[in-house]
Amino acid sequence: MKDYQFFGVDDFLEDAAFRQWVFSPLLTDNEFWNRWLAEHPEKEAIVSQARQQLLEIKGTLQPLSENYIDQKVMQIVQQAQMLNDSAEQSLPVIRRLNPTWYYMAASVALLLGIFWVYRAQQKPELAPVAYTQLIKTAKQPLHEVANTDNSPKTVMLPDGSTVVLYKNSRISYPKQFATITREVYLTGQGFFQVQKKPDQPFLVYASGLVTKVLGTSFFVKAYEQDKDVLVTVRTGKVSVFAHTDKQAAMQKAVPELGGIILTPNQQATLVRADKRLVRSLVAEPQRVDGPQKLTTSFVFKQTPIANVFAALERAYGVHIVFDEELMANCTLTARLDDESLYKKLEWICAGTESSYEEIDGQIIITGKGCQ
Structure with missing residues (x-):
């Protein structure tokens, strides 16, 4: 889990999980942030300032017509479907998410895209200096x-x-x-x-x-x-x-x-x-859990998915964002010791009918849940 106690206003503005809580909070988001603020009252002013800035940014964007948004979302949906069809040909074990989830993911991508365009206009030029x-x-x-x-x-x-x-x-x-x-x-x-x-x-x-x-x-x-x-x-x-x-x-x-x-x-x-600065994960994330590498095992037997993601976070120091309530019934039975982080994520997503993407140095999991 990311250590928010060292975050300033800019860090909260750039954090995907924080933006989700401000723009389209889930029940689990509200529970997490209310609990976190109760544990860190000294951060209330900073969180409030970052939240207000996000709401102001959303409010100052020029209104977009419903027709325009629908067109953009459909374009993104079509691109996502093409990419997914291509992925299915090379990885037939991974099943396609239903159209509802494509639409939701595309809507979020559109909102974040508008946000980042606005943010880029506010930042100073990152001109290289010899x-x-x-x-x-x-x-x-x-x-x-x-x-x-x-x-x-x-x-x-x-x-x-x-x-x-x-x-x-x-x-x-x-x-x-x-x-x-x-x-x-x-x-x-x-x-x-x-x-x-x-x-x-x-x-x-x-x-x-x-x-x-x-x-x-x-x-x-x-x-x-x-x-x-x-x-x-x-x-x-x-x-x-x-x-x-x-x-x-x-x-x-x-x-x-x-x-x-x-x-x-x-x-x-x-x-x-x-002239822009981009945060991302490295191409091949390495284990960061030190001596625990010798004792940590990625062998799962009907393990709740939240515990699986927690194990990956501890081992690689990477923040994984997912809907805990939606995926509460998802479990995993697999042995993933030798695979890279990304290969582990592919197998996990294949077993839970979900998908992942890397955004702003974090792993975002999207899925429809498990029965």
Whole structure:
């Protein structure tokens, strides 16, 4: 389950489960959020502000005619049916959902699409910034290390943190970090393992992105000739925001994480062509449950589906959203030890007449329930 206690307003605005609760709450959504707010009263003001902003966004969108919405929904339905028919040819074990669920899924997709178009118009341009320009902004003299070899090169930073520098990569950093923040500048690709110092945030400047951490491990890939800039989290939690963000100065200075929050197996991609920042899951999510890997078994015998999804969340650190009430009668009998996360999800969905998709770094399950 996602840890909402560290969320700010922007994090709630970008969270799919929170948006569902605001726009089209299910009974289980109301129960969860009412219980969560009762347990975290200090977050009531932030949640209220995020909820109000969402409602205002919905209210300020230009009205769409019923005919226009119907046409758009039908287009999405037709596309979904074509994709599903194609999928059935390659995976005959997965059965098609009934048309009612296509219509509901398409309606949600249309609403979220309108929301994200609006949000994109409000965000600052994520213009890439060249490495030579970035290092000119440094407040301290910098020492540079470059790697032109084929083999990765490990660099020890002044605070004991390390970065594995890959081929054709360079990193610049001061000989002694400032007392408030630890700042480094990267071009190319590096894997960082950062010493935990909550009162002294660690900042990586790469192209148009700033990656902020308190102590964790993550990859940054920011070759200037590549189409995209990529930040991928291995362990812990990081935040990513635009170098040109109006609130960037404040986000750098305070200990708390802001911007887009990434957790293990999530990544943020700066798409240079569109100047937009996208959060998603990595292509091959890895186990994050540490020593428990040796004892955790994915052998299920008539196991309630909620318990199955909970086991996946613990193992991979990925948030799975589904209608607990609708799928309350669904169970699974299967052995899924060796499969990847996505293969596990395919088998689970095949056994429960449901489907999944990855949205904003989360897994969304859609199904009609089980008798």
